[in-house]
Amino acid sequence: RKEVEQDPGPFNVPEGATVAFNCTYSNSASQSFFWYRQDCRKEPKLLMSVYSSGNEDGRFTAQLNRASQYISLLIRDSKLSDSATYLCVVSRSTSGTYKYIFGTGTRLKVLA
Amino acid sequence: DTEVTQTPKHLVMGMTNKKSLKCEQHMGHRAMYWYKQKAKKPPELMFVYSYEKLSINESVPSRFSPECPNSSLLNLHLHALQPEDSALYLCASSQFSGTPSSTDTQYFGPGTRLTVL
Numbered sequence: 001r002k003e004v005e006q007d008p009g010p011f012n013v014p015e016g017a018t019v020a021f022n023c024t025y026s027n028s029a030s031q032s033f034f035w036y037r038q039d040c041r042k043e044p045k046l047l048m049s050v051y052s053s054g055n056e057d058g059r060f061t062a063q064l065n066r067a068s069q070y071i072s073l074l075i076r077d078s079k080l081s082d083s084a085t086y087l088c089v090v091s092r093s094t095s096g097t098y099k100y101i102f103g104t105g106t107r108l109k110v111l112a
Numbered sequence: 113d114t115e116v117t118q119t120p121k122h123l124v125m126g127m128t129n130k131k132s133l134k135c136e137q138h139m140g141h142r143a144m145y146w147y148k149q150k151a152k153k154p155p156e157l158m159f160v161y162s163y164e165k166l167s168i169n170e171s172v173p174s175r176f177s178p179e180c181p182n183s184s185l186l187n188l189h190l191h192a193l194q195p196e197d198s199a200l201y202l203c204a205s206s207q208f209s210g211t212p213s214s215t216d217t218q219y220f221g222p223g224t225r226l227t228v229l
Contacts, residue, residue, distance in 0.1 A: 032213055043202055043220040044155065087154060091216065095160075097143055097167035098208060100218050102154035 003027055006088050006103035014111050017078050021106045023071040023088030030090040030101075033064055035073050038085045038105065047073075047086070078110045115139075116221035118203050124227045127193060133224045135186040135203030143167075143208035144186040145218070146178060149200045161186060162208055193228045200225050 006023045013019045025033075033050035048055065050062040050071055061074040071088055088103035116137045125131050135144065143162045147155035160168035161180040169178075175197075177189040186203055203221040 032216060034217065041200075041225075043222050045220070046217050049217065089218075091218075095167050097160050097162040098206060098216060099157065099160065099168065100145070100204075100206075105154050 001026060002104070004088055004090055004101050004103040006086075006106050008104050008106060010107040010109055012109045012111055013078055015078060015080060017110075018074065018076045019078055019108065020075075021073045021086055021088075021108075023073075023103050025069050025071070025088075025090045025101075027090075027092060027101075028069065029092045030069075031093065032091040033062075033071050034089040034091075034100075035060075035062055035071075036087040036089055038087055040084075044087055075108075078108075080110050080112060083108055083110045116203055116205055116219050118201075118221035118224050120224055121222065122225050122227075124229065125190065125193065126229050127195075129193075130189070130191045132190065133188040133201055133203075133226075135188075135221055136184055137205040137219070137221075138184055139205065139207075139219070140183075141205035141207050141219075142183060143206045144180065145204040145206075146186065146188050147202040147204065148197075149202055149223070155202055159188075190226075193226075195228050198226055198228045 035047040036044040037047045038044040050064045054063045059076045063072045085105040087105045091100045146158040149155045158172045159178040164180045179187040200223045202223045204218045206218045
């Protein structure tokens with residue numbers, strides 16, 4: 001079992017739709033949580049950090065449930081430009097440093 | 113400025129060549145990372161340097177040799193690579209403030225796309 005699991009998709013949604021991605025992690029020592037976005041043949045870019053109280057940035061809302069070891073990302077009013085792969089990332093201390101563990105990514109395609 | 117730079121952008125090399133990938137950041141980050149990414153897969157951790165010391169080597173073959181000359185620079189020396197080593201090589205850095213927090217974000221460079229013939 002992978003340490004961070006995501007549904008790989010693809011999720012094909014029409015413009016304007018609301019779409020939700022889920023992510024589970026297995027290591028209870030995980031300390032920080034992030035969503036990254038990666039466009040084809042580009043580097044991952046931080047979309048948002050995820051806080052225990054939940055947080056929102058415009059059309060994007062992230063939630064963290066530490067008890068269930070579950071992270072979610074909600075995208076409202078999807079735009080064509082939201083088409084990308086969304087990577088769930090958790091970090092934890094190990095070997096005197098931090099390790100960032102990536103989920104497999106969820107592919108989103110927003111259709112006109 | 114949250115920029116991580118990597119050179120070269122593209123590299124084609126033969127199996128007997130020796131080449132190096134370079135990464136630089138000027139954010140004062142004390143942790144730097146090398147990842148390998150194949151198409152349609154997530155980044156796969158190779159090495160982590162913290163305070164210029166190698167902290168993690170994820171059982172990477174010795175044909176990949178990392179080097180951290182100073183806190184801003186990270187190199188990856190390549191020698192006798194195989195065609196299956198063709199991939200996007202990503203460098204990243206993070207602040208490494210003491211305990212992981214939501215502010216310890218990793219920032220990625222644009223990557224070097226490596227082709228081994």
